[in-house]
Amino acid sequence: xSTVEDRSATTAQTGGNRVKRGMAEMxxxxxxxxxxxxxxxxIAEDAGAVAVMALERVPADIRAQGGVSRMSDPDMIDSIIExxxxxxxxxxxxxxxxxxxxxxxLGVDYIDESEVLTPADFTNHIDKWKFTIPFVCGAxxxxxxxxxxxxxxxxxxxxxxxxxxxxxxxxxHMRKIRSEINRLSSxxxxxxxxxxxxxxxxxxxxKEVASAGRLPVVLFTAGGIATPADAAMMMQLGxxxxxxxxxxxxxxxxxxxANAIVQATTFHDDPDTIAKVSRGLGEAMVGINxxxxxxxxxxAERGW
Amino acid sequence: MTSPSSAPFPVPGALSVALSDAAPTVAPExxxxxxxxxxxxxxxxxxxxxxxxxxREHIATVESLGARAVPVRRASELAAxxxxxxxxxxxxxxxxxxxxxxxxxxxxGLIDGGLPVYGSCAGMILLSDVIADPSTxxxxxPQQTLGGLDIVVRRNAFGRQRESFEADLAFxxxxxxxxxxxxxxxxxxxxxxxxxxxxxxxxxxxxxxPAAETPQAGPSDAAPGADLEPVARIVAVRSGNLLATxxxxxxxxxxxxxxxxxxxxxxxx
Numbered sequence: 050x051s052t053v054e055d056r057s058a059t060t061a062q063t064g065g066n067r068v069k070r071g072m073a074e075m076x077x078x079x080x081x082x083x084x085x086x087x088x089x090x091x092i093a094e095d096a097g098a099v100a101v102m103a104l105e106r107v108p109a110d111i112r113a114q115g116g117v118s119r120m121s122d123p124d125m126i127d128s129i130i131e132x133x134x135x136x137x138x139x140x141x142x143x144x145x146x147x148x149x150x151x152x153x154x155l156g157v158d159y160i161d162e163s164e165v166l167t168p169a170d171f172t173n174h175i176d177k178w179k180f181t182i183p184f185v186c187g188a189x190x191x192x193x194x195x196x197x198x199x200x201x202x203x204x205x206x207x208x209x210x211x212x213x214x215x216x217x218x219x220x221x222h223m224r225k226i227r228s229e230i231n232r233l234s235s236x237x238x239x240x241x242x243x244x245x246x247x248x249x250x251x252x253x254x255x256k257e258v259a260s261a262g263r264l265p266v267v268l269f270t271a272g273g274i275a276t277p278a279d280a281a282m283m284m285q286l287g288x289x290x291x292x293x294x295x296x297x298x299x300x301x302x303x304x305x306x307a308n309a310i311v312q313a314t315t316f317h318d319d320p321d322t323i324a325k326v327s328r329g330l331g332e333a334m335v336g337i338n339x340x341x342x343x344x345x346x347x348x349a350e351r352g353w
Numbered sequence: 354m355t356s357p358s359s360a361p362f363p364v365p366g367a368l369s370v371a372l373s374d375a376a377p378t379v380a381p382e383x384x385x386x387x388x389x390x391x392x393x394x395x396x397x398x399x400x401x402x403x404x405x406x407x408x409r410e411h412i413a414t415v416e417s418l419g420a421r422a423v424p425v426r427r428a429s430e431l432a433a434x435x436x437x438x439x440x441x442x443x444x445x446x447x448x449x450x451x452x453x454x455x456x457x458x459x460x461x462g463l464i465d466g467g468l469p470v471y472g473s474c475a476g477m478i479l480l481s482d483v484i485a486d487p488s489t490x491x492x493x494x495p496q497q498t499l500g501g502l503d504i505v506v507r508r509n510a511f512g513r514q515r516e517s518f519e520a521d522l523a524f525x526x527x528x529x530x531x532x533x534x535x536x537x538x539x540x541x542x543x544x545x546x547x548x549x550x551x552x553x554x555x556x557x558x559x560x561x562x563p564a565a566e567t568p569q570a571g572p573s574d575a576a577p578g579a580d581l582e583p584v585a586r587i588v589a590v591r592s593g594n595l596l597a598t599x600x601x602x603x604x605x606x607x608x609x610x611x612x613x614x615x616x617x618x619x620x621x622x
Contacts, residue, residue, distance in 0.1 A: 060538075061520040061566045068517045071407075071604045072544050075441045075474070078405040095490045097449040099405060099442065134488040134508060135443055136545065158514035158545070182515050315404050315426065315450055 069183035069203035072159065073267035076100060076136075076204075076290055080280065080311050081269070083107050083294040085125075087132035089303070096307035100136040100158070102292065103129040108165050108212025108348070109295035109334065118166045120148040126155050138185070143352055144170025146179075153182050159204070160184045162197075164351035165211045165294075174352070177201030187271065189222045189349055191229035195250035195258070198266055205264060207288070208349040209272015212295050214336025216273040216282070218349055223270055223286040233259040272349065275300070275334050277313030277327045284317030301331030397618045400425040400434035404450040406442020406475060410603035414611045428459045436469040436618035439476025439499075441544070441601050444508065445488050447475060448496050457499060464501040469594040471614040472502075477597035478547055481506040485550055502595045503553025510548040510586070511567070517544045522600075524560040524589060526622070527609040539607055541588070541600035548599055549587035560589035560598070 062068075079099030084090045090101045105121045106114065120141050130137050136158035141148035143162055148169075152160050162175050164187050174197065177184040183203035188194035194205045207226060209219030233244060236259060245255040257265055270283040271292035280291045291314055293307075300306045309326040316322035339347070396419075401411045403424030415422035415438070422438075425431060437460075439447070451457040464470055464480075472480040479499050485507040487495040511518070521538035539560070552558060567583040588599035589610075594617060602610040616622035 059520070059566050061518045061562075063516060063518045065519055067542050067604060068514075068519055068544060071542050071601060072514055072517065074407040074410060074604060075443070075544055075601075077407060077409070077442070078403070079443060079446055091491050094445060094488065095449075097405075097446045099446050134486075135445060136514065153515065156513050156515055311446070312450070312453065316454075 064181035066203070070266050072136075072183055073185070073204035076269075077267060078315060079290045080307075080314050081138065081290070081292045082297055082307060083292070084129065084298070087128045089298055090129045090133045090137075092304050093297075093307055094133045094135050096304065097311040098135060098307065099290070100138055101129065101133060102138045102140065102161060102294075103157070104140050104165075107295040107298060109214075109299050110212075111165060112212040112337070112346070112348075118142075120145070120151065120166070123151065123155055126152070126157060130156060140166055141175070142166040143168040144173050144175060146175045149175050149177075149180060149184075153180055158182065161206075162186050162202075164208060164348050168351050174200050177203075185269070187349075187352060188226065190225050191233075191258070192248035192250045193352065194226060194264060194268075195248060195254045198254060198264070199251050202266065204267050204269065206269040206271040206292055208352075209270065209274070210339045210342070211272045211348050212337075213273045213339055213342070214275040214296060214299075214334040215339045216275070216279045218339050219270050219272045219274060219279075219283060220286065222272075222349070223283060223288060226264075226268065227287050230258055230263060234262045273336075273339070274310075275336065277306075277309045277323055277330075280310045281313045281317035281323050284314055290314065296334055299334035301333075306330050306333075396421055397435040397615060398423060398433060399615065399618070400431065400437045402426075402437065402439050402447065402451070402456075402476075404454070404456070405446045406440040407601070407603060408440050410601075411438045411440050411473075411611075414603045414608055415615070418608055418612055418615055420615050426454070426456075428455055431456075431459055431463060434468075436471070436614065437463070438614070439470065439472035439479045441474040441476065441603070444475040444478040444498075445496055447479060448498070451479075451499070452497070457497070460499050461501075464499060464595070467594055469596075469614065469618045470501070471596040471598075471611070471617075473598050473601050473603060474544065474546055477502075477549075477599055478506050478508060480595055480597050481549075482553075484508060502590065502592055502597055503556055504549045504590060504592075504597075505551040506547045507550050508547050509545045510550075511543055511546050514545055517542075517546070519543065519605075520562060520566045522560045522562065522566075522588070524610070525557075526559060526591075527613060539600075539602065539609070540605050541598075541602070541607075542604055543588075543600045546588070546599040549590055549597075552587065552590060553592070556590050556592040558587050558589070559591055561585040561587050 081100045082093040138159040139157045140161045140163040178201035185204040186197035186202040187208040207222035245252040270288035275296035412422040480502040483505040564583045
């Protein structure tokens with residue numbers, strides 16, 4: 050820390066890396082819930098969600114209804130911002146930098162450049178350094194996570210397979226990212242150059258991960274989480290927190306299930322508590338087995 | 354960090370060598386509230402409320418100063434701690450979880466009994482006696498706090514994430530706190546941060562964001578929607594054994610605020 054040379058000039062700075070990544074640090078240990086109405090946002094806040102994700106259709110409906118899926122209506126996002134005091138996130142299509150500009154203008158707290166929406170650019174992701182508000186991006190492996198961080202993502206979520214209620218892909222992606230980090234940590238320094246090439250990620254970031262033993266940003270998990278036990282398993286696998294999409298508001302008793310998932314996330318290492326909160330929740334979302342989804346319809350394979 | 358002394362109050366030169374080499378020792382009556390014996394004879398154990406938030410950063414900062422830090426999620430874990438940190442995070446989430454899991458009551462008792470507590474950001478909100486703009490649930494019940502600190506806070510007062518900022522601040526009382534001490538300003542990171550709107554008579558103001566650094570004027574109770582001239586905003590306070598900051602020293606490598614807090618636990622500041 051250096052002393053300030055010119056006290057007359059303001060030292061205040063918005064949109065810096067520490068403010069962006071720091072925001073995600075404050076969400077750790079928490080649950081971020083997909084909501085499509087102000088009423089759902091209120092239910093999520095009452096349950097103890099650390100943030101809500103405002104979107105037009107939850108992934109299960111996007112999957113069922115098909116068509117092009119885009120950024121939400123600004124009026125709908127406004128109504129959710131108005132309804133709750135917790136942070137509000139919203140999704141932009143991969144590569145759609147104007148949707149991101151609009152979301153920043155609306156004052157959302159985090160943008161999810163998301164594979165759940167239809168990609169707008171099959172080559173480039175958004176240059177996220179240009180924005181004041183931070184971005185979260187999905188990743189299925191370490192190389193993908195580091196490429197997103199290199200583009201300015203301030204938070205990563207493992208992708209899983211959204212809208213299925215099937216947690217198997219989330220498990221696979223968390224384990225994959227974790228094992229690739231462990232592998233880097235065990236390498237000799239002169240092996241990291243080749244590791245960076247293989248990961249298709251910048252050497253500086255690879256080196257940083259190798260020495261810290263974790264990503265330089267917060268790592269949440271997403272995609273298919275439907276029960277308190279699902280959320281707790283993701284935490285035990287090393288997630289810093291959990292996104293729940295269709296799992297809450299496509300279930301029989303959203304308010305109770307939202308409560309239970311929040312509590313199971315905090316007490317993820319306490320089976321007695323998880324058992325207690327898992328009682329009497331009614332129907333979980335019906336779900337789809339990822340294996341039964343034809344390859345072109347798998348959302349996790351969008352983004353690169 | 355260990356000391357052979359078991360004296361109830363600091364003895365110059367005998368205690369906490371690592372933390373207080375250059376610091377003058379305060380008079381006993383200035384240390385903490387009556388009725389609680391400051392921890393001096395062994396390493397302090399700092400609990401960090403771990404129901405949600407940036408627990409890891411607080412633990413790392415405390416441990417970098419040579420004290421022990423332990424996460425606390427259950428009432429049964431409170432007996433082992435000498436001081437408590439309420440981390441940054443979502444105050445509504447922490448409020449609900451501490452009440453659901455029976456922590457809020459015991460915590461209020463410990464705060465009343467003089468337990469040293471430091472709250473950053475959401476932690477400041479939890480420590481405040483009054484929230485100017487509490488969140489209200491669907492049934493009309495307002496968000497609650499643990500209380501103890503005679504202040505009124507306003508949540509997200511500096512704005513949303515878009516307005517979150519960092520700035521250099523003068524912070525009273527850090528210069529004399531130990532080896533990490535210095536006159537350098539604190540580089541303070543504010544994330545959807547609260548500010549302190551009113552302080553009680555016994556509350557000491559330690560830091561303010563000067564008017565020129567305040568990104569926006571903020572809401573006015575008197576004239577909602579009115580454009581106010583930016584004014585200095587209170588962002589760090591202390592009253593007895595309670596310390597609170599609107600910002601997050603734990604995410605910048607700034608250790609002096611935690612050092613001050615550990616010295617408060619030891620009865621040295």
